[in-house]
Amino acid sequence: MTALNAAVEALLVAAGPADGTCEDYQVGAIGVSLRTNCRAVRRAFEWSYAPYRVHQVARVVARLEARVAGSWWRGDRRYELTVNGRPGATVRRLDHVPSHLEWACNWAVAFAAPEWLQVHAACVQIGPVGVVLAGRPGSGKTTLAAVMTLLGAAYLCDEFALLDPATHRLEPFPKAMNLKEASIAVVNSLSSGLRLRASRTACGKGRVAVLPPHRVRADAIGRAVEPRLVVFPSFRPGAATRTRSILPAEALLRLERLSFNFLAHRAAGVDLLVRVLRECTCIELEYGDARRAARELMALASADGRRAGT
Amino acid sequence: MPSNRRCEPASEADVAAQPAGATAHAWSVHELGDELIVFDPRTDTTLRLNRTAARVWRLAMAGLRPVQIAEQMRREFDVDDARALGDVLTATDRLIELQLLPGGSQR
Numbered sequence: 001m002t003a004l005n006a007a008v009e010a011l012l013v014a015a016g017p018a019d020g021t022c023e024d025y026q027v028g029a030i031g032v033s034l035r036t037n038c039r040a041v042r043r044a045f046e047w048s049y050a051p052y053r054v055h056q057v058a059r060v061v062a063r064l065e066a067r068v069a070g071s072w073w074r075g076d077r078r079y080e081l082t083v084n085g086r087p088g089a090t091v092r093r094l095d096h097v098p099s100h101l102e103w104a105c106n107w108a109v110a111f112a113a114p115e116w117l118q119v120h121a122a123c124v125q126i127g128p129v130g131v132v133l134a135g136r137p138g139s140g141k142t143t144l145a146a147v148m149t150l151l152g153a154a155y156l157c158d159e160f161a162l163l164d165p166a167t168h169r170l171e172p173f174p175k176a177m178n179l180k181e182a183s184i185a186v187v188n189s190l191s192s193g194l195r196l197r198a199s200r201t202a203c204g205k206g207r208v209a210v211l212p213p214h215r216v217r218a219d220a221i222g223r224a225v226e227p228r229l230v231v232f233p234s235f236r237p238g239a240a241t242r243t244r245s246i247l248p249a250e251a252l253l254r255l256e257r258l259s260f261n262f263l264a265h266r267a268a269g270v271d272l273l274v275r276v277l278r279e280c281t282c283i284e285l286e287y288g289d290a291r292r293a294a295r296e297l298m299a300l301a302s303a304d305g306r307r308a309g310t
Numbered sequence: 311m312p313s314n315r316r317c318e319p320a321s322e323a324d325v326a327a328q329p330a331g332a333t334a335h336a337w338s339v340h341e342l343g344d345e346l347i348v349f350d351p352r353t354d355t356t357l358r359l360n361r362t363a364a365r366v367w368r369l370a371m372a373g374l375r376p377v378q379i380a381e382q383m384r385r386e387f388d389v390d391d392a393r394a395l396g397d398v399l400t401a402t403d404r405l406i407e408l409q410l411l412p413g414g415s416q417r
Contacts, residue, residue: 249345249358256356263354267338270349270356274340 020067024057025049028172028221029116029162030109031057034101038068041079044098048176048212062108064101083108098210099202102175106159109173110260116162116171117269118260123156123170124148125222126301128308130170131229132161134258137205140235140290143183146211147294150190153301154222155213161227165265165272169224176212178202184209186290191216228308229301230255230282239288241296251282337410348410357408362387366401370411376402 022035023042027049036042046053063084070076079097081088083104091097110118121134122145131153133141142158149155155174162171179187184196187209194215198207213220230251252273256262262269281304287293338349344361346368359367365386369379379402380395387394405411 247343247345249342249347252342252347253356253358266354267349267351270338270340270347274342274347277342 024054024060025052026054026057027052027105028156028174029224030062030105030113030173031060032062032064032105033057033060034064034066036066036068038066038079038094040094041066041068041097041101044094045101048098048210051212051214061113062105064104064108066097066101084112095199096201099178099200099208102178102202105175109160109162113162114261114264116164117262117265117272119161119163119255120159120258120260121161122158123161123172123222123227124153125156125170125225126153126298127305128225129229129301129305130156130225130227131231131297131301132170132227133231133233134161134255135233136258138235140233140287142177142179143186143235143290144231144233144294144297146177146179146183146187147190147290148298149177149213149216149220150187151294151298153298155216155220156222156225160260163227163272163276164224165268167224168226168272168276170227171224172222174213174221176210178205178208179211180205181207181209183290187211190291226279227276228280228304229297230277230280231285231297232283233285233287233293235288235290236286237288239286241287241289241293242285243296243300244284246282246284248277248280248282251280252277350409357410362397363401363405366398367405367410370402370405 020035020037022033025032025034034045065082067080068077069080070078079091079094081091081097081100081104088104089100091100119132119134120136121132122141123133124131124145133144135141145155145158156170157173157175158177159175160173162173164171179196181198184198188194188196194211196209196211198209200208200210202208232254255273259269265272281300285293285297336351338351340347344364346359346364348357348359350357365383366379369382374382376398377395380391380398383389383398384391384394402411406413
């Protein structure tokens with residue numbers, strides 16, 4: 001290596017690599033650790049997860065590692081990601097690393113946290129009422145969760161409903177929300193301070209804006225709560241907001257189909273869903289305007305909370 | 311099966327009973343609203359029985375024959391004999407097909 005090469009490499013190392021230390025984060029119920037030798041990766045991760053940093057988590061569910069390797073000078077600079085000791089991805093661009101880490105974290109939760117019945121859903125909390133927004137990608141779960149959080153709900157998660165078989169409660173996993181381009185304008189219209197922009201490329205979602213709940217407001221993160229309102233949203237551009245009650249048995253079959261790990265629970269999973277759904281209002285929601293739909297859901301949940309309180 | 315009248319809910323004990331001749335395996339059965347959720351651990355299949363099918367299943371599990379079930383349904387749902395029996399036979403055929411009733415309970 002020439003002296004010039006060495007100088008450039010030294011400059012890049014000073015700007016980038018950290019000492020490879022490991023930090024722990026308690027993201028709601030999920031313990032995460034991140035080891036990295038790249039300061040930029042740490043900074044990007046901490047932009048979303050700094051409030052969750054703890055000295056040590058009781059149990060690490062997602063053990064993430066992002067190691068910068070190769071040389072910018074030689075053109076083989078890369079970020080090697082591992083999750084729970086397994087090779088995850090090799091990423092060429094730094095701005096792609098945070099979203100890969102989040103997906104690695106999702107993957108780890110799906111495979112390393114079987115104690116909860118996991119359903120593909122976003123969840124928020126309105127007073128004593130847990131709201132489950134269950135659906136496939138593109139149904140508008142994250143957008144509704146973000147808008148409801150901006151309107152005053154507490155945020156639990158945008159990807160998982162983690163149902164605890166012992167308490168029948170939803171456990172929080174308040175990871176940063178990944179908002180697709182179509183949702184960014186909606187969120188920005190509700191908050192002049194956020195000014196979100198699509199800054200990342202997320203796996204399977206295209207360009208996204210990242211919205212950590214603590215950046216909405218300090219108390220925007222929810223706690224374990226009993227689900228009382230189960231919603232199956234479907235977004236259709238231009239559609240009027242329309243809700244339809246569905247029977248709890250129909251809701252059960254839908255939640256089972258949307259579960260990531262039903263086969264880890266089987267009969268106990270059915271039993272859990274039955275017990276949860278006996279206490280829930282279940283609806284189908286079609287909407288084209290997320291603000292209007294979110295307000296309607298907030299009103300429904302608040303009414304349910306008042307009924308529960310009387 | 312048409313009806314706008316509510317069925318009498320069966321107790322959990324009724325629901326858990328095994329019909330005579332049933333093959334011994336444990337379904338997991340739950341009442342949810344007016345309906346039943348049945349989980350078959352052999353196939354990891356969850357089934358939903360609407361309230362009419364749920365009533366037929368409960369009565370069959372209690373050992374009643376289709377004719378007796380039809381008579382009970384006729385009283386509860388206010389339908390005529392022929393229709394009640396037809397609906398019960400259709401429901402029991404389907405329940406047997408799903409292995410929720412043993413074949414011998416058909417007649």
